[in-house]
Amino acid sequence: MLALILGALLLLVTACGGGGGSGAGDGDSNDGKGAGKVENAASVAVVTIAPKDEAKAVATTGALKVSADKGKLTTVTVQDDKGNPVEGKLTADGTSWEPLRHLAGATKYKVHAIAKDAEGRESAKDTTFTTLVPKNTFIGHYTPEDGSTVGVGMPVSINFTRGITEPEAVEKAITVTAEPSVPIEGHWFGNDRLDFRPEKYWAAGTKVTVKLNLDGVEGRPGVYGEQAKSVTFTIGRSQVSTVDASAKTMKVVRDGKQIRNIPITAGAPSTTTYNGQMVISEKYAVTRMNGATVGFGGEYDIKDVPHAMRLSTSGTFVHGNYWASSGTFGSANVSHGCVGLRDIRGGGNNGTPSAWFYNSSLIGDVVIVKNSKDKQIAPDNGLNGWNMSWSEWIK
Known part of the structure; x- marks a missing residue:
């Protein structure tokens, strides 16, 4: 019985040992020179990422590039330290990738890239780097406010x-x-203001979204944006009012229908009102108007002007007037360039034409002045870019 057991063990050892003898040698020869080596060989594709791993103070534009030699890129992912992806573009031949936009300042990024060679074998590389910390920065002050409802003439204006x-x-x-x-296009007024608008007034009910991705943008040498913000606003009903300075009336049109014709007083012959399309940019239930602030010296200083709505940076308003006689409105132009409506002292919801118009108006509503013996208002004097043709705007 013992002999049988020993014989069986001997056979088992011989069989196992035989698998590692001459047969194993043949197998090793195939692994070294045959198809087995091709299948298991390393990829010849080489992935290169700039900047180098762990680089510091990296420029926010022009520094990040991913390329492949002896192969094509199949995967490139770039994320900041919060997991936000960086969009990029791969060249048609698959050998190079660059980001579509600038990077943010003072931010750590992680790069993962994979390339395949002609045999389909993959080569990967992972790096991290940190962008520069800006010493000098800028932001953009924007209008309208986030979440607001505005009139059809409201541009997006960024200072x-x-x-x-x-x-x-x-x-x-x-x-x-x-x-x-x-279609919405931007237009620069000087080097510190950028406005956006469509060709025609917004349609009532339009939802507008503004994305300020300024963080890391080099706006001037050594000066970088530090703002990343999304703003939304809604266009309310359509209201466009037309002031006829000669006829001394203002027709208010709401959603295509005239809803009121208001007697007004416009600029006197020596202080005429600008012509053109103007947008209400501010509203004050009561405000002070001092002639010295707009180049009229001490000609007037009224501390409690009611129902005032700004139309220009230079001081043009449509506002309530309680100091002129009621017979003035619709019959004489006596103002210093503003459009005056009959009102009473103290303002409030007092039932006068001025109070009605104030309560019926939104920031962003349009007030058009025509037939005044003055020039057309400059498009950058207030939010009044509508006074430029579309071809001028997009030039």
Whole structure:
């Protein structure tokens, strides 16, 4: 019995040992020279990522590039330290990738890239780097306010805290979209103000979204944006009012229908009112108007002007007037360039034409002045870019 057991063990050892003898040698020869080596060989594709791993103070534009040699990129993912992805574009031949936009300042990024060689074998690389910490920064002060409902003439207007010498880079970092969709274009007034608008007034009910992706944008040498914000606002009903300075009336049109014709007083012959399309940019239930602040010296200083709505930066308002006789409105132009409506002292909801118009108006509503013996208002004097043709605007 013991002999049988020993014989069986001997056979088992011989069988196992035989698998590692001459047969194993043949197998090793195939692994070294045959198809087995091709299947298990390393990829010849080489992934290169710039900047180098763990690099510091990296520029926010132009520094990040991913490329593949002896292969094509199949995967490139870039994320910041909060997990936000960086969009990029792969070249048609698959050998190079670059981000579509600038990177944020003072931010750590992680890069993961994979390339395949001609045999389909993959090569991967992972790196991290941190962008520069800006010493000098700028932001954009925007209007209208987030969440507001405004009139059909309201542009998106952004005033920058530093003069911009790289307007294309800054404008590229700002997107304005509308629902329903409509083409929207930007226009620079000088080097510190950028406005956006469609060709015609917004349609009532439009939802507008503004994305300020300024963080990391080099707006001028050594000066970087530090703002990343999304703003939305809604266009309310359509209201466009037309002041006829000669006829001394203002027709108020709501959603295409005239709802009121109001007697007004416009600028006197020596202080005429600007012609043109103007947008209400501010509303004050009561405000002070001092002629010295708009170049009229001490001609007037009224501390309690009621129902005032600004139409220009230079001081044009449509406002209540309680100091002129009621017979003035609709019969004489006596103002210093503003459009006056009959009112009483103290303002409030007092039933006068001025109170009605104030309560019926939104910031962003349009007031058009015609037939005044004055020039057309400059498009940058207030939110009044509508006084430029579309071809001028997009030039």
